[in-house]
Amino acid sequence: MRRTSGDGSFLRSLNEVAVLRALRETGTPTLAEVARAAQLSRATTEVIMDSLQRNGWVVEAEAVADGQRGRPARRYAFRAAAAHVAGVAIGGSGVTAMVADLDGAVAGRAAEHLSPELSAPERLDAVQRVLERAAGAADVPLSRLAAVGVGTTGVIDNEGRVLKSVALADWSGVDLQAELAARLPVPVVIENDMRLAVLAEHWRGAASEHDNVLYLHTGRRIGLGLLFDGVPYRGSHAAAGELGGHPNSRWAAFQHVMDYAMAADPGELRAPSQAALFAMERAAGGDEKATAAFQSFARALAEGLVSLVTPLDPDLVVIGGSLAQTGEHLTEPIRALLGEVCLYPPDVKVSELGGDAVGMGAVRLALDHAEPVLFASLSSGTGSSAAEASAAGSSSAGSSSAA
Numbered sequence: 001m002r003r004t005s006g007d008g009s010f011l012r013s014l015n016e017v018a019v020l021r022a023l024r025e026t027g028t029p030t031l032a033e034v035a036r037a038a039q040l041s042r043a044t045t046e047v048i049m050d051s052l053q054r055n056g057w058v059v060e061a062e063a064v065a066d067g068q069r070g071r072p073a074r075r076y077a078f079r080a081a082a083a084h085v086a087g088v089a090i091g092g093s094g095v096t097a098m099v100a101d102l103d104g105a106v107a108g109r110a111a112e113h114l115s116p117e118l119s120a121p122e123r124l125d126a127v128q129r130v131l132e133r134a135a136g137a138a139d140v141p142l143s144r145l146a147a148v149g150v151g152t153t154g155v156i157d158n159e160g161r162v163l164k165s166v167a168l169a170d171w172s173g174v175d176l177q178a179e180l181a182a183r184l185p186v187p188v189v190i191e192n193d194m195r196l197a198v199l200a201e202h203w204r205g206a207a208s209e210h211d212n213v214l215y216l217h218t219g220r221r222i223g224l225g226l227l228f229d230g231v232p233y234r235g236s237h238a239a240a241g242e243l244g245g246h247p248n249s250r251w252a253a254f255q256h257v258m259d260y261a262m263a264a265d266p267g268e269l270r271a272p273s274q275a276a277l278f279a280m281e282r283a284a285g286g287d288e289k290a291t292a293a294f295q296s297f298a299r300a301l302a303e304g305l306v307s308l309v310t311p312l313d314p315d316l317v318v319i320g321g322s323l324a325q326t327g328e329h330l331t332e333p334i335r336a337l338l339g340e341v342c343l344y345p346p347d348v349k350v351s352e353l354g355g356d357a358v359g360m361g362a363v364r365l366a367l368d369h370a371e372p373v374l375f376a377s378l379s380s381g382t383g384s385s386a387a388e389a390s391a392a393g394s395s396s397a398g399s400s401s402a403a
Contacts, residue, residue: 012048015040017375019048020057023078028061030073049076056082080105083146084138085370086131087362089193090123090152092116092167092220097131098356099138099145100363102371104204108138109359120170128183146374147187149366151196151358152176153223155239160190163238167221189369194241195232196361197353198225201318203364205352210316214308214346219273219321226312253300260293273322280326298330302337309342320351 015038022037023029029037035045052058053076061075080103089096093116098109110133112126127150135142154165160177180188198215201207207215207227215225224241226233233240254272261268261275264287270278276297282290305317317338323330327350335348353360 015044016048016052019045019052020078020375023058023076028075028077030075032073034076078102081107083370083374084140084144085146085363085366086134086148087359087364087366088127088131088148088150089196089358089362090127090150090168091193091358092153095123095126095130096355096359097127097134098359098363099134099140100367102367102374104360104363104367106363107140108134108136110134110137116167117169120174123168123171124174124179124183127180131184143185145186146370147189147366148180148184149196149362149364149369150176150180150188150190151193151362151365152190153193153221155237156190156192157238160188187369187373189365191232191362191365192234192238192241193358193361194223194225195234196225196365197320197351197357198227198318198361199232199364200353200357200359200361201320201351202227202230204360205357206318206349207316210314210347212312212314213316213318214305214312214314215318215320215351216305217321218276218319218323220271223321224308227314253297253304256293256296256300260290264290276323277326280329283329294329295333298333299337301330302334305334306338306341309338309346313344314346315344317346317348318351319348320354320357324350324354326350 018038018040019034022034026033026037031046031049032042034049035042038045040048049058053060057079058076059079061077080101082102084099084101084107086097086099094111094113096109096111098106100106110130112130114123114126118126131148132142135145152162152165152171153167154171155163156176157163160175162171162174162176165171177188177190180190194215194217197217198207198213201215202210202213207213211227211230213225213227215227217223217225226241235241254276257275257279258270258272261270261278264282265278276294279290279294279297283294309317317334319326319330319334331348331350335345338345338348351357
């Protein structure tokens with residue numbers, strides 16, 4: 001249908017979005033560089049840049065001399081602090097929240113240790129409490145957040161409900177999307193924690209140059225995150241990578257280090273990952289039995305990974321969770337065995353995000369939800385400022401759906 005009214009404002013708004021995207025993709029460009037990237041005339045670009053500056057979306061960056069005579073060309077930058085989102089990680093040991101700007105730079109964070117046996121209402125209250133503290137640390141009112149992404153252990157359906165969780169008591173059956181939407185004045189999106197961890201590693205971590213990734217979480221439990229063609233894989237029942245109550249969810253590989261830890265220090269009861277770290281520390285001190293136990297553990301873990309790597313054919317395996325701190329002590333023997341038996345052996349790296357992987361993945365999830373809403377405020381022809389766009393996004397909290 002031919003547009004008969006509002007053509008001017010509609011076109012201007014589309015041009016504003018094109019300029020913003022050009023700014024984000026080119027760093028700190030000159031006006032001419034923005035015009036070329038947005039495929040607009042210099043005059044049109046200049047008018048739009050002035051408007052975006054007034055509304056808080058663009059700032060003038062420091063000019064850099066280019067060796068030419070005269071005054072350096074003015075440069076501009078997308079103002080990432082124009083709006084903020086939050087990422088929340090709900091795990092077996094507690095809740096972590098971080099507030100970040102539109103470039104993903106964390107401005108404030110908070111955490112609280114919680115018992116896995118805590119009731120669902122108490123845990124939900126803790127999520128709100130920690131999120132409020134993180135927003136306060138970032139000096140951003142909770143109501144001004146553009147979106148909140150939440151990663152939690154368990155099988156999460158398309159509506160943001162926890163279908164099943166073996167790591168947290170009283171968590172199976174919780175309608176997390178509805179519960180948090182009722183508590184928070186902003187849009188909420190929910191996803192499984194392992195899928196968000198591998199998403200974060202692809203965005204900002206060890207997997208930034210890889211699109212097909214297997215993320216192995218090693219901590220109180222074993223979990224998997226799968227990334228295919230740059231997209232986290234959910235599976236037909238949204239349960240991909242969630243080992244749940246599988247009898248091998250701790251993997252027999254840990255028995256080597258658990259037996260060693262019990263023999264060397266019988267007075268301390270350790271979780272599997274803690275036993276592995278204990279053995280590695282003792283091995284570094286010259287304990288031959290610890291060295292043998294850790295090497296056997298690493299080899300057995302690699303053998304377990306073979307059954308996943310062979311059919312899935314990832315180009316990278318990322319070791320996350322608490323065992324990421326073992327570094328090459330763990331990745332080298334895994335890499336060696338995969339090189340022996342796999343037709344196309346993947347590289348093996350430890351996580352670069354560590355304990356922040358799920359939280360950063362939740363930030364990315366929130367950004368993916370918020371950015372179209374924020375930019376739509378421009379393309380709708382309203383001419384909204386950054387603050388107004390953020391508030392407009394927050395007003396839609398009740399209608400948000402899970403990713």
